[in-house]
Amino acid sequence: MxxxxxxxxxxxxxxxxxxxxxxxxxxxxxxxxxxxxxxxxxxxxxxxxxxxxxxxxxxxxxxxxxxxxxxxxxxxxxxxIKKTDLVLSSKLWKIPVCYDLSFGIDSEEILKSKNIDLRLLIRLHTNPVYTIYFIGFLPGFLYLGGLAEELHFPRKNNPRLHIKKGSVAIGENQTGIYPNESPGGWNIIGNSPIHLFNSSEDVPCLIKGGDKIKFYPVSLEEHLQITELVKTNTYQMESEVLSG
CATH class of the missing domain: 3.30.1360.40 (Gyrase A; domain 2)
Known part of the structure; x- marks a missing residue:
């Protein structure tokens, strides 16, 4: 340590x-x-x-x-006290995101400001392996580090009162997912159909600080399919154990 x-x-x-x-x-x-x-x-x-x-x-x-x-x-x-034998366990979680403009209600503003197209935005957002620093603001809201500098974008001056559950967003040098409907001032670029927080489960949030996140793009049809699996509790989020 x-x-x-x-x-x-x-x-x-x-x-x-x-x-x-x-x-x-x-x-x-x-x-x-x-x-x-x-x-x-x-x-x-x-x-x-x-x-x-x-x-x-x-x-x-x-x-x-x-x-x-x-x-x-x-x-x-x-x-x-040095704890040389202390090993921290962590996981890499793979999270599907649909970047269709019907979800990414702020994407066009970002694309215009950055002079890029949607394909490049998706590539820049899905390339990194993000580190989860901590969980806060809302139960299950992941504070992630590792957003590409090309996608840094200021928070909104006037936050929205209602952000859709699963919205994937950018705020300054960070990106994250709104685990439930809530107010928010980040810029929405997509939506993930998975549940990040479920109060009825023994472990409401499976993901923890120190874990990693990798986003991958899905189509509107795939988003709908995953949504139905999530509703029936038959969707299994892909993950792998990382070495300490």
């Missing part, structure tokens, strides 16, 4: 915020996920939950923290 210069801050009466350097970086993500696992292994019975974002971990404890200095000192000690 690499050693970064971390800061530790009280966050209310029952929580501590740990922050890494303020940048999107896969080395930082790996360090965060490793330290998160160390914390959970060491003090799970004292903790309500441990959440992470691009460059931070928030630890929420069950009881009030009487002495933050002691807690922070213990966390700092844990971080400095």
């Amino acid at each position: 690499a050693n970064f210069q971390l800061t530790y801050k009280p966050f209310g009466d029952k929580a501590i915020l740990i922050e890494w350097p303020n940048r999107i970086d896969e080395n930082i993500l790996k360090d965060i996920l490793q330290f998160k696992q160390v914390i959970e292994n060491d003090a799970s019975k004292y903790i309500v939950e441990v959440n992470h974002a691009y460059n931070s971990i928030l630890i929420i404890y069950k009881n009030f923290i009487n002495d933050f200095t002691i807690k922070i000192s213990n966390l700092s000690r844990l971080y400095k």
Whole structure:
């Protein structure tokens, strides 16, 4: 586990915020996920939950923290312990996307601004293997890193009140999928028929931080076929286990 210069801050009466350097970086993500696992292994019975974002971990404890200095000192000690045998498991998930303009309601604006055609947009969007940094904003909303610079595009000044479930979108240097209908200010370029979050399942969201995503294009007909399979719970999202 690499050693970064971390800061530790009280966050209310029952929580501590740990922050890494303020940048999107896969080395930082790996360090965060490793330290998160160390914390959970060491003090799970004292903790309500441990959440992470691009460059931070928030630890929420069950009881009030009487002495933050002691807690922070213990966390700092844990971080400095090298865990050379700690392996993080991850998966590569392959997600179908239909880029038809009937779904990609903002694609024409992007195409015109970038002076590219739809085929190139699709190729640029499906070529990368994206890293999932964390899940937030909505349950199942994946924050992905790795969008091609040619597709970076500003968020909308006036967000929409209703974004369709499964909408695949671009916001600044990020791309993602809206797991449910919601407001949103990202630019819609397609739609995926899969469910990213299902509250009725034992594990509502199969995908987790540290996993990878690979988009692949499907036609309108294929999108409809997958939608029907999803409705009957007979669609199996393709994935493969990656080495730690």
